[in-house]
Amino acid sequence: MGEALLIGDPAPWFRQRCTTPHGDYTFDMSAGRYVVLYLYASSRDPLTVVALDAVRARRALFDDRQASFFGVSADTDDAGVLAAELPGIRHFLDADGAVGSAYGGSGRWYLLDPMLRVRGAAEDGPGIAERVLDTVAGLPRVEEAQGPAPVLLLDEVFEPEFCARLIAYLRASGTSASGMFTADSQGRTQAVLDTGFKRRRDCTITDAALAGQVQARLVRRVVPQIRRAFAFEATRMDRLLLxxxxAEERGxxxxxxxxxxxxxxxxxxxxxxxxxxxxxxxxxxFPEFGRTRYRPAAGGAAVFSCSLLHAVLPVTRGVRFACLPFVFDEAAVRQKSASVHPPVTIAG
Ligand SMILES: O=C(O)CCC(=O)C(=O)O
Ligand SMILES: [Fe+2]
Structure with missing residues (x-):
């Protein structure tokens, strides 16, 4: 059994069976809100029955915006008993003990902040559930939390005429509905369409001259600033995407x-x-850092680590056009598996 986590520690990420429609849940997706994690031996233990009733009695605290509750059951018999109560209340079915061993075993409560760092920890006992719930009720709103996100903002990466050319290229080439990468049950990457999650139309820049002009601007104007802000030497890029x-589909x-x-x-x-x-x-x-909205001016860039949780808010008027490459380096190329976008050398 691993050790219990202390305040300030990062909560381990995992993927485990869960009472979600999907049947499992990737825990790092719960970032961006407060999370209560309650590890228990069995939902039928008297203390746990009382605790779970207390959570249900105050279920309005768990709306998946401000906070979420996750039970972690070590009891294989709980699979047929527990159900998700959405939004906000879910249970992991930790039959193999993977979550329990990462968090120091059953009989423990954790309160995690929107970055999934431990903000509070307690051993289970009479009255603990109420204490945790009172704490959750008194938390600052996620809108006020933390920030600023570690995002590098650069204006004037593309000139106005170049922006106009790229938009014209997209219009002339046509677009297709944009899919998403997910992992199947074997961990293989697959592209799926899910309009509940992503509403966007994409166009890959296949014109070599135009692609070269995008690259040239990244080399001159973005790569040096990534070197300065993040001490990272970007030598490759992929996904030359517009x-x-x-607004008409709330993109x-x-x-x-x-x-x-x-x-x-x-x-x-x-x-x-x-x-x-x-x-x-x-x-x-960047929900791990509050709800500050980032909106570069036309031709401006937001540059951020691919490890950060991020979202694009719905477009409510007009169309937002963007160019969305990724950059990486030679070490990343060596680790690279089958990307659908061949990498392009951008420096050196
Ligand atoms: O539209 C953006 O600025 C970000 C798009 C994005 O997050 C992505 O394509 O992975
Ligand atoms: Fe993204």
């Missing part, structure tokens, strides 16, 4: 990380370059 988020992209499936694990920094300004909504947010 994207359109349209948006739910909270995700960019490097969590094998085909994308080599990606190090996302470069999000806005091509226009005549739209509303469509801002980037």
């Amino acid at each position: 994207a359109a988020y349209a 948006a992209f739910g909270a995700h990380r960019d490097n969590t499936v094998p085909a994308a694990a080599h990606r190090r920094f996302a470069v999000s370059i806005n091509l226009n300004e005549d739209f509303e909504g469509g801002e980037l947010i």
Whole structure:
């Protein structure tokens, strides 16, 4: 059994069976809100029966925006008994003990902050559930939490005429609905369409001359600033993509990380370059660091680590056009598995 976590420690990430419609849950997706994790031996233990009733009695605390509750059951018999109560209340079925051993065993409560760091920890006992719930009720709103996110903002990466050319290229080439990478049950990467999560139309830049012009601007204007801000030498890029988020479909992209499936694990920094300004909504947010909205001016970039949770808010007027490459380095190339976008050398 691993040791209990202390305040300030990062909570371990895992994927485990869960009472979700999907049947499992990738825990790092719960970031961006407060999380209560309650590890128990069995949902039928008298103390746990009382604790879970107390959670249900105050279920309004757990709306999946401000906070979520996750039980972790060590009892294999709980599989048929427990159900998710959405939003906000879920249970992991920890038959193999993977979660328990990472968190120091059953009979323990943790309160995690939106970065999934331990903010509070307690051994289970009479009255502890109420104490945890009172603490959750008194937490600051996630909107006020933390920040600023470690995002590098650069204006003037693309000139206005170049932005216009890219938008014209997208319009002339046409777009297709943008899918997402997920992992199947064997951990293989697959692309799926899920309009509840991502509503965007994409166009890959296949014109070699135009691709070269995008690259040249990244080399001159983005690579040196990544070196300065993040001490990282970007030598490669992939996904020369132009994207359109349209108000007519409430174009948006739910909270995700960019490097969590094998085909994308080599990606190090996302470069999000806005091509226009005549739209509303469509801002980037980084939920682990509060809800500050990031919106580069036309031609400006937001550069951020592919490990950060981020989302694009719905576009409510007009269309947001963006150019969305990823950059990485030679070490990442060596780790690279089958990416759908061949890498391009951008420096050296
Ligand atoms: O639209 C953006 O700025 C970000 C897009 C994004 O997160 C992605 O394509 O992975
Ligand atoms: Fe992303």
